[in-house]
Amino acid sequence: MWLIKQLAEQLSHDPSTIKVSEPLTRYGLDSIDAVTLVGDLEDWLDMKLPDTLFWDYPTIAKASQYLAENFDITGALDNLKAEELTTVVPNNKASENLAENKKGWGGLFGRFK
Amino acid sequence: MHQLKQYSVAETLEKDLGDPLDPNNIMSFKQVVDIDETEEFPHSQIEWLYNWKLQHYYVPAECGGEFTSFEEFVAFVRVLSRRDQTIGIAFTTLFWSFITWMSGSDEQKQKLANYIKNEQGTMCLGYSEREHGSDLVGGDLTAKKVSGGYILNGEKWPINRATISGISYILAKTAPEGGAKCLTLFMVNKRELDPEKYYNLPKILTHGIRASDMSGIGFKDCFVPDSMRLKNEGDGLEIALKGFQITRTLCAAFSLGAADTALRTTLNFASKRIVYGKTVFDLPQPRQTLVDAFLDLLICDCETIGSARGFHVVPEQFSVWASVVKYFVTTQLETMINNVYVVLGSRFYMREEHDWGIFQKVLRDNSIISMFDGSTVVNLHALILQLRPLTKYRSRRKSNTMAEIQGRLETIFSLEKPLPTFTPTELELFGRGIDDPLQGLEIALQQLEDLKQTSDLDEQVLENLLQLGNLVLEELDNHDQLIANSKFEYGHDQSPELFEIAKKYCNLHAAAACLHMWLYNRTILGDFFAKGEWLVLSLHRLLRTIRHLPYCLSEIYVENTAQELLKLYKEDKLFSIVPFQLAQSQSPEDKPYATSGLQLKA
Numbered sequence: 241m242w243l244i245k246q247l248a249e250q251l252s253h254d255p256s257t258i259k260v261s262e263p264l265t266r267y268g269l270d271s272i273d274a275v276t277l278v279g280d281l282e283d284w285l286d287m288k289l290p291d292t293l294f295w296d297y298p299t300i301a302k303a304s305q306y307l308a309e310n311f312d313i314t315g316a317l318d319n320l321k322a323e324e325l326t327t328v329v330p331n332n333k334a335s336e337n338l339a340e341n342k343k344g345w346g347g348l349f350g351r352f353k
Numbered sequence: 354m355h356q357l358k359q360y361s362v363a364e365t366l367e368k369d370l371g372d373p374l375d376p377n378n379i380m381s382f383k384q385v386v387d388i389d390e391t392e393e394f395p396h397s398q399i400e401w402l403y404n405w406k407l408q409h410y411y412v413p414a415e416c417g418g419e420f421t422s423f424e425e426f427v428a429f430v431r432v433l434s435r436r437d438q439t440i441g442i443a444f445t446t447l448f449w450s451f452i453t454w455m456s457g458s459d460e461q462k463q464k465l466a467n468y469i470k471n472e473q474g475t476m477c478l479g480y481s482e483r484e485h486g487s488d489l490v491g492g493d494l495t496a497k498k499v500s501g502g503y504i505l506n507g508e509k510w511p512i513n514r515a516t517i518s519g520i521s522y523i524l525a526k527t528a529p530e531g532g533a534k535c536l537t538l539f540m541v542n543k544r545e546l547d548p549e550k551y552y553n554l555p556k557i558l559t560h561g562i563r564a565s566d567m568s569g570i571g572f573k574d575c576f577v578p579d580s581m582r583l584k585n586e587g588d589g590l591e592i593a594l595k596g597f598q599i600t601r602t603l604c605a606a607f608s609l610g611a612a613d614t615a616l617r618t619t620l621n622f623a624s625k626r627i628v629y630g631k632t633v634f635d636l637p638q639p640r641q642t643l644v645d646a647f648l649d650l651l652i653c654d655c656e657t658i659g660s661a662r663g664f665h666v667v668p669e670q671f672s673v674w675a676s677v678v679k680y681f682v683t684t685q686l687e688t689m690i691n692n693v694y695v696v697l698g699s700r701f702y703m704r705e706e707h708d709w710g711i712f713q714k715v716l717r718d719n720s721i722i723s724m725f726d727g728s729t730v731v732n733l734h735a736l737i738l739q740l741r742p743l744t745k746y747r748s749r750r751k752s753n754t755m756a757e758i759q760g761r762l763e764t765i766f767s768l769e770k771p772l773p774t775f776t777p778t779e780l781e782l783f784g785r786g787i788d789d790p791l792q793g794l795e796i797a798l799q800q801l802e803d804l805k806q807t808s809d810l811d812e813q814v815l816e817n818l819l820q821l822g823n824l825v826l827e828e829l830d831n832h833d834q835l836i837a838n839s840k841f842e843y844g845h846d847q848s849p850e851l852f853e854i855a856k857k858y859c860n861l862h863a864a865a866a867c868l869h870m871w872l873y874n875r876t877i878l879g880d881f882f883a884k885g886e887w888l889v890l891s892l893h894r895l896l897r898t899i900r901h902l903p904y905c906l907s908e909i910y911v912e913n914t915a916q917e918l919l920k921l922y923k924e925d926k927l928f929s930i931v932p933f934q935l936a937q938s939q940s941p942e943d944k945p946y947a948t949s950g951l952q953l954k955a
Contacts, residue, residue, distance in 0.1 A: 263532065271490055271533035271590060273843040275782045276738045282785070283745065291782040292591060295533035 434610025479509035510569030536589030561717030746786030
């Protein structure tokens with residue numbers, strides 16, 4: 241259950257304590273955070289999702305079901321491994337450091353590891 | 354200077370309103386100060402504006418009105434606000450109609466357009482509640498579904514124009530269990546309600562904008578029909594947040610108008626007052642203060658006009674851009690007004706002396722702008738939540754991304770280029786990390802490099818711009834590194850340090866906006882603009898708040914900027930990158946349109 245793992249990391253919770261049927265607001269996520277979380281998910285799956293995803297489907301179970309029925313999640317996950325970070329600006333110190341300091345980004349930046 | 358047609362409505366309105374220093378004019382400083390003293394709502398001034406048909410410019414062309422661009426809109430709201438923010442704000446609550454233009458049905462739009470254009474209709478925004486502040490989802494006003502409509506119960510407070518307006522946009526809870534989809538938005542038309550079932554709350558006495566109808570509205574078992582509901586049940590929060598993206602950006606126009614008057618009335622004093630054998634303006638320290646104030650206006654102009662145009666090109670980026678403008682422009686100009694009052698001396702505090710005491714009124718009125726439609730804290734918080742995606746997106750730009758950004762920047766910032774029609778359906782709750790002005794900074798720096806080949810620019814100016822521009826880039830890179838290495842948290846317990854980091858982001862954003870504005874309009878906005886000395890001083894002014902820099906880069910640039918300020922002042926032109934003609938000061942006997950009764954459009 242990738243969504244549970246990602247949420248657990250984002251919200252600093254033990255994955256085993258997260259229940260798929262509980263509204264996400266129970267885990268300290270308020271309405272605006274839920275929008276930002278869609279951004280992280282989009283980033284991770286590299287696909288555009290509705291920005292009100294977690295408003296319309298406020299539990300992990302409902303959101304997962306919606307995603308599985310409407311998006312090619314398996315395909316997206318397969319594609320993750322192949323991706324690489326490239327930048328447009330050569331000799332851009334910050335970008336290089338940024339790529340080196342991946343750990344600082346937290347869980348959802350995992351695809352750069 | 355080319356005549357940019359998007360400024361002609363503002364110029365015509367200016368001309369018809371007449372010189373604010375002439376007490377006989379309807380929105381003269383004398384009149385608006387008198388109104389403020391009585392604390393009574395300015396009915397006759399508002400009626401004058403309706404008769405002038407200004408309300409048509411609040412209704413989009415596709416809905417049968419005259420509104421075509423936010424750039425034009427910002428210019429005329431500035432004209433109102435330079436005379437009186439109380440009237441400017443009271444009239445501009447009409448702009449909440451954008452909620453309907455954005456999310457209403459065709460029938461709702463048509464009805465509202467007719468109400469505004471033909472019935473002098475106006476509206477107000479009922480979102481906040483006494484107990485809940487910015488926490489919209491926490492609200493207590495409920496709407497219970499019944500056959501054919503809803504029953505409303507609860508109060509909204511404080512609301513500007515709650516009592517004197519026919520339509521209230523009311524955010525009501527339709528799902529008692531809460532959550533992001535618990536709110537529904539209603540366009541409540543008071544005329545269609547049982548008058549026994551709703552009530553207005555008493556006028557609130559305020560520090561500034563004293564003649565406003567600041568009050569509230571309450572409902573007691575009040576039936577509203579389904580036809581007053583906007584979109585679907587549960588869509589209220591989404592509409593509310595997107596509506597704020599529009600109005601937050603436009604709040605900058607109120608501040609720009611007030612700041613113009615604060616500086617102009619101070620110049621009225623500083624250019625005539627003799628101390629130690631010189632005018633106050635000729636003393637070095639006050640002169641520098643006034644030049645800095647002028648630069649603040651030019652900087653805020655670049656950010657505001659850029660964003661007003663940006664709305665038409667990149668509406669999907671406004672969860673970021675609206676927050677930047679609302680925070681940066683309003684607070685920068687609040688500080689600017691505080692800086693210039695030192696030059697005006699103790700007269701800034703007097704309610705009758707010096708231009709009818711307009712300065713103290715501006716100071717009081719203007720202090721609400723950074724607070725309403727989302728406070729400084731709310732806007733910085735919204736930005737904090739997006740700093741990480743912004744940094745991430747910037748680190749991943751590729752050459753095709755840069756080419757796309759460049760194309761968009763050109764349309765946004767070239768004031769002669771036509772703008773596409775604004776499409777509110779493209780607004781997004783989060784910007785997916787995209788922010789053209791800052792992410793296109795390297796493009797601007799390359800354009801500066803390319804200018805080395807042309808001979809029309811002073812080499813030293815260009816050298817300065819390149820150096821300062823590269824410092825902006827360095828600071829942006831530092832910012833990205835800081836964000837990349839920081840731990841991100843959700844929620845409202847963000848560290849105070851992050852608020853400072855978000856402020857710095859806004860500062861860099863403004864610097865980038867100044868660069869783009871100059872690069873795309875060098876040849877069309879007059880000699881002073883073209884020379885770029887003001888831009889050197891502006892970038893220096895913004896960067897000085899971030900890092901240690903020499904106090905002054907060039908006394909000559911400061912002197913030339915002071916001369917331009919004086920010139921605009923003497924010619925009654927707006928302190929702006931687009932210094933359009935204001936109503937000219939004349940002696941009363943020379944004035945052809947001295948009567949307040951004249952309401953014809955030129």
